[in-house]
Amino acid sequence: MGGWETGPVSSYPARAVVDLAAISANVRTLAAVAPTAQVMAVVKADGYGHGLVPVARAAIAGGATWLGVAQSDEALALRAAGFDGPILTWLYSPSGALRELIEADIDVSVAAPWALAAVVAAAREAGRTARIHLKVDTGLGRNGMLPPVFADVLDDALKAQAEGAVAVVGVWSHFAMADEPEHPSVPAQQEVFAEAVALATSRGAALEVRHLANSAATLTNPSAHYDLVRPGIALYGISPAPQLGGPRVFGLVPAMTLEAELVSVKEVPAGYGVSYGHAYTTPTATVLGVVPLGYADGIPRHASGSLPEHPGGPVQVGGRRLAVAGRVCMDQFVVDLGPGAREVAGDRVELFGTGADGGPLAEDWARAAGTIGYEIVTRLGVRVPRVYLNRPAV
Incomplete structure (x- = not known):
């Protein structure tokens, strides 16, 4: 893999890494x-x-x-x-x-x-x-x-x-x-x-x-x-035809990985309401993490979650597949990290990527939001920095 190439240095706590x-x-x-x-x-x-x-x-x-x-x-x-x-x-x-x-x-x-x-x-x-x-x-x-x-x-x-x-x-x-x-x-x-x-x-x-x-x-x-x-x-x-198969079936490699850093991690008791409207309530004492991306960044509000009936958009944290807990807000959403979770602020959260590490694909977010993969990547907001890998020598 080549080095990371960016524009001006950004302190934004999330990024879209694009492998050219x-x-x-x-x-x-x-x-x-x-x-x-x-x-x-x-x-x-x-x-x-x-x-x-x-x-x-x-x-x-x-x-x-x-x-x-x-x-x-x-x-x-x-x-x-x-x-x-x-x-x-x-x-x-x-x-x-x-x-x-x-x-x-x-x-x-x-x-x-x-x-x-x-x-x-x-x-x-x-x-x-x-x-x-x-x-x-x-x-x-x-x-x-x-x-x-x-x-x-x-x-x-x-x-x-x-x-x-x-x-x-x-x-x-x-x-x-x-x-x-x-x-x-x-x-x-x-x-x-x-x-x-x-x-x-x-x-x-x-x-x-x-x-x-x-x-x-x-x-x-x-x-x-x-x-x-x-x-x-x-x-x-x-994949342009996900019902026929994902990107690997067609020999394609997803180019974008959307990732962020946890900005808050805290323990909460069982029965604790999470985010606007308390659409999600913790089933047990657990640890919540806040991801600093929201619908202003293009994260679909339709991917909000209320378990067990409606899990939200998927994320990968520490090798675990988790989901949005509660409503997606303008600038952030919450993930139930689970009882005894050891994550701390600054740890990486992957929303979607290549899937090679078992993480979610953009298509997984599309299914969670009732839309298509096209919309997931094209709606990503301009305030999310794009970081480029492997620029071609042309």
Whole structure:
């Protein structure tokens, strides 16, 4: 393992330790299961809470050739940080920074007729050709154009291409249920996508990339790989289909370990109420520990605990798997360390990590809170310092 690398020294009593070598390794794993496709590392939402620029560097070191982000500001930040390879951004409003994106040579998704008009206008204003990916709604019912609208926008885009305003370089879409590979919607969406690609090609579009596969489809559906796969959550070592298996099943390594230091340890009697509302009451005389993380840091309040019916979010302390006792507060939560516990203030608490030491995974917190692993890592607050291990030499 490499040394710890941080920004300014922080006295915050918790940290998210991000192993960038794990991200590089996960990219190599994903590339190996999609050998005919390039890999677009999706680093939106500040690298899923892991850090935009450090994650992007690690992904490229692992073999990713594209970077993908939702928001324009993220794409521009990547260019400003020195990333000169292809970047795609896909979520903007009519007031978006389209001219700046075009001037920075960032590929832009077109998911509606107004978007094509806006991109063409911005390209003419910038005096440059905009590289665009047309997005077809194949059945997700979110962003993208239904096939009849796609056909009309395709024609308009090719006219704008003939004038030099745009270059239609890609067609893309997104699955609704790729994490359920046997669901009939999966082949149905692929069929709609294939028809859109065939239409674009027949009308003269010289496509560089066709892309449909997210993390789940990359790992479970080779027929959806096309020219480019777009893994997101799998980059970070979190299973995109936990009902099919955890990260180890897919050869992934969780990149983030969230840890804290106990700030208070005390003995209390049996029947003692813990935290707001006394949702948890000690069943015996025991030792309580206070962990200095709360919902202001992204710890889900839904992971509060009241034993035995509703154990809270899991933690590991001194090699023991324990759980949140009582309600998660804004800045802290309580753990019942058990009778005779010997922990003291300053001892380490692991909320989630790689699982290699028997500790919890982010997915365990997701189950405790009734959500998904994506939310656990992306909601982690900005006041929690990120500490980086194994920065790549790129």
